[in-house]
Amino acid sequence: MLETSRRWRREGHTIGLVPTMGALHAGHMSLVKRACEDNSKVVVSIFVNPIQFGPGEDLERYPTSPERDLELLEQAGVSAVYRPAAAVMYPPGEATRVSVGGVANVLEGAARPGHFEGVATVVAKLFSATAPDRAYFGQKDAQQVAVVKRLAADLDTGIEVCVCPTVREADGLALSSRNAYLGPEERRAAACLSAALRRAAWAYSEGERDPASLKAGIVQTLAAEPLARLDYAELVDPQTFKPPGTVAVLAVRIGKTRLIDNHDLAHAFPG
Numbered sequence: 051m052l053e054t055s056r057r058w059r060r061e062g063h064t065i066g067l068v069p070t071m072g073a074l075h076a077g078h079m080s081l082v083k084r085a086c087e088d089n090s091k092v093v094v095s096i097f098v099n100p101i102q103f104g105p106g107e108d109l110e111r112y113p114t115s116p117e118r119d120l121e122l123l124e125q126a127g128v129s130a131v132y133r134p135a136a137a138v139m140y141p142p143g144e145a146t147r148v149s150v151g152g153v154a155n156v157l158e159g160a161a162r163p164g165h166f167e168g169v170a171t172v173v174a175k176l177f178s179a180t181a182p183d184r185a186y187f188g189q190k191d192a193q194q195v196a197v198v199k200r201l202a203a204d205l206d207t208g209i210e211v212c213v214c215p216t217v218r219e220a221d222g223l224a225l226s227s228r229n230a231y232l233g234p235e236e237r238r239a240a241a242c243l244s245a246a247l248r249r250a251a252w253a254y255s256e257g258e259r260d261p262a263s264l265k266a267g268i269v270q271t272l273a274a275e276p277l278a279r280l281d282y283a284e285l286v287d288p289q290t291f292k293p294p295g296t297v298a299v300l301a302v303r304i305g306k307t308r309l310i311d312n313h314d315l316a317h318a319f320p321g
């Protein structure tokens with residue numbers, strides 16, 4: 051991939067990278083669209099990164115749809131799809147990991163030990179393999195955005211990290227490949243995440259500023275859904291992911307499926 055990128059660079063192109071784990075949906079495609087608007091060449095990577103999954107997580111059953119993914123990306127007009135095999139990314143003898151401190155250690159980082167080290171390592175490798183000018187990430191994974199921005203700055207990559215808004219279903223559920231795990235009842239119940247964020251954004255817009263009250267409203271909305279079990283709900287700063295801040299972040303289990311969502315309460319909730 052690097053040779054192709056170098057040639058494009060010599061030819062005067064700008065390169066956008068969209069890292070994904072495949073099973074593409076409209077959320078992914080919004081990143082691709084934006085990358086195509088901003089750059090003359092766009093690379094989409096599809097790689098289900100084993101080292102960002104913890105033991106007992108869903109690596110083995112993570113959804114894939116390779117033919118459909120390629121069809122969607124061809125229609126979107128991307129320049130290249132980078133689909134390395136796991137044995138190419140992590141050949142025998144490889145021994146390097148990228149560890150981001152601070153923001154990577156709290157909330158998702160604390161709930162999923164090793165997750166952000168896996169993410170940071172694969173993102174650093176994708177940056178090296180594709181040498182982009184810009185890389186595109188979704189606000190849906192807000193803490194991942196903060197980790198990647200930290201990494202891009204701290205490793206002097208010169209790569210611009212571009213963040214795209216969360217694409218949602220009509221009932222507010224953030225699109226996610228993991229939504230495919232939800233049964234019909236669970237799918238209905240999953241709307242409680244966005245309902246909780248919407249309620250908190252409304253309270254904030256009405257002048258509520260007490261983090262405990264805002265959080266209590268979120269917890270109450272989630273508690274009203276019998277199929278939901280709260281993992282965490284916090285109001286944090288978007289750079290450090292520590293309180294105080296206006297970004298409400300949630301992790302909720304619906305049955306066996308763990309979903310995350312977030313919203314900056316200083317902005318109206320969409321829809």
Ligand code: AMP
Nearest residue numbers: 070071077187188190191216217224225
């Ligand atoms: P994934 O394949 O889940 O690793 O996601 C690849 C990229 O798509 C990440 O930057 C995600 O944040 C982004 N993404 C996933 N879901 C959405 C969504 N609903 N809206 C916007 N971006 C998303």
